[in-house]
Amino acid sequence: MSPRYERRQRGGGGALLLLIAAAALVVAVLAIFTDVFSGKKAPDKDTDSPAVTQPADGEPDGTGDADNTAKDPEGDQKGGQSGNGDGNTDKSTVTTTKPAASNVITTDATPYQSGGVYIVGNAGYEMYNYVGSLAEKYQSTVNAVADSLSGVSQVYAMAIPLSSSITLPDSLLSDIPGSDQAQAEKDILAGMGQNIKTVPLHDALNAHRTEYIYFRTDHHWTALGAYYAYVQFCNVKGITPHDLSDYEVSQYTGFLGSFYNDGGKPQAMADDPDTVNAYHPVSSTAAMKYGSSEDSELTGGKVIFDESTAAASLKYGAFIMGDNPFTVIENPEVSNGQSCIVVKESFGNAFVPFLVDHYQTVYVVDYRYYGGSVSALAKAKGVTDVLFVNNLSAIRGSYQMGKLAGVK
Structure with missing residues (x-):
């Protein structure tokens, strides 16, 4: 009373x-x-969700990007665990009317914001704000690694744009708040030193914007988007990329990712889920292992893991079995003496499989969970290349940039 x-x-x-x-x-x-x-409910506290707001330049982030922990939203499987089917615990069911997805974005419905996701019909988008101090911190970290590895390894850097800068319909571009991602990429890469080769991606991806290069229900790019980035990397490195037709493709339908889960589970997305198309390395004998560090006991895995029976939210785990602190892929069919380290968050997962056919050994470090030093690892293994494969949302996250600085 x-x-x-x-x-x-x-x-x-x-x-x-x-x-x-x-x-x-x-x-x-x-x-x-x-x-x-x-049918309304509060957005799930899914840790694989895009950043909602961006603090003022230099202000602690508190949310980060889109991923694993409350402090680190830009990762995919919580705590750095692999996203393979064996670990699926999400038993929720979703009613869908289309088993496969298209890249066609429906624009007949009125756009709205839900849970920090800008929703346009069957597609979601992340809002992005450039944070100068964190861009400088990213540049400082990558430059420090490159300086440390001068004469040992060639360092490459790319800043992956978000779907909101590429596939969002032009008629709606002015409606979504945020910064110019094309300019953000230019500013970030312009701060890289002479020991770093930069890989611009925005214009290359924009040239394919009508293709299925980003998921609609999730914040990641698709493997096709990652492929076009791989082609750009090959151009910068001076090697010949494989044609897309060279790859065997596995399809995992019914994917409903972070935008769906954090955007209030819109029925338009449930009716038209994404499809994860995973391109297998041309080399059929490449062997992958993963663990907590290079010195830990490593577990055997697969570069492309069968996620056909995985929960709807976990199918992106098909790529290198999700976010693990340390992964190594050996390819006995390559004998060029080349090896590399990929320093990444979850966007890098879809990129790594394309590198397997060009290196004897590919090391993958997820800086959010790795406890070692990238520079020390490169020197110990004598790697020829170090690739920083990072998305713009992570680069504006204070938590992520703090973790990245900790592994240099």
């Missing part, structure tokens, strides 16, 4: 008391039924 109600009772109005009580009961019942049958 509320204090206000008690005061009225002490006033002696019995009839008024009954009237108020009856009205309160009706309101309560209506509220309950509204919540139950409206």
Whole structure:
């Protein structure tokens, strides 16, 4: 009984008391039924979700990007665990009417924001704000690694744009708040030193914007988007990329990612889920292992893991079995003496398989969970290349950039 109600009772109005009580009961019942049958609920506390807001330049982030922990939203499987099917615990079911996805974005519905996701029909987008101090911190870290490895390894850097800068329909571009990602990429790469070769991606990806290069229900790029980035890397490195037709493709339908889960689970997305197309390395004998560090006991894995039976939210784990601190892939079919380290967050997962056919050994470090030093690892293994494969949202995250600085 509320204090206000008690005061009225002490006033002696019995009839008024009954009237108020009856009205309160009706309101309560209506509220309950509204919540139950409206289908609305608070966004799931899914840690694989895009950043909602961006703090002022230099302000602690508190959310980061889109991934693993409360401090680190830009990773995929919590705690750096692999995203393979054996570990799936999400038993929720989703009603879908289309088993496979298209890259066609429906624009007939009114765009809206839900849970920090800008939703346009069957597609979601992450809002992006450039943070100069964190871009400088990223540049400082990559430059420090390159300086340390001068004469040992060639360092490459790329800053992956988000789908909101590539596949968002032009008619809606002015409606979504944020910074110019093409300019952000230029500014970030311009700060790289002479020991670093930069790999610009924005214009290359924009040239393929009508293709299925980003998921609609998730914040990641697709393997096709990663392939076009791989082609750009090959051009910078001076090697010949494989044609897309060279690869065997596995398809995992029914993917509903971070935008779906954090955007209130829109029915338009459930009716048109994404498909994960995974391109296998041309080399069929490449062997992968992963663990907590290069000195730990490593577990055998697969470069492309079968996620056909995985929960709808976990199918991106098909690529190198998700986010593990340390991964190594050996390819006995390559004998060029080349090896590399890929320093990445989850966007890098779809990129790594394309490198397997060009290196005897590919080491993969997820800086959010790795406890060692990239420079020390490169020197110990004598690697020829170090690739920083990082997305723009991670580069504006204070947590991520702090973790990256810790592994240089």
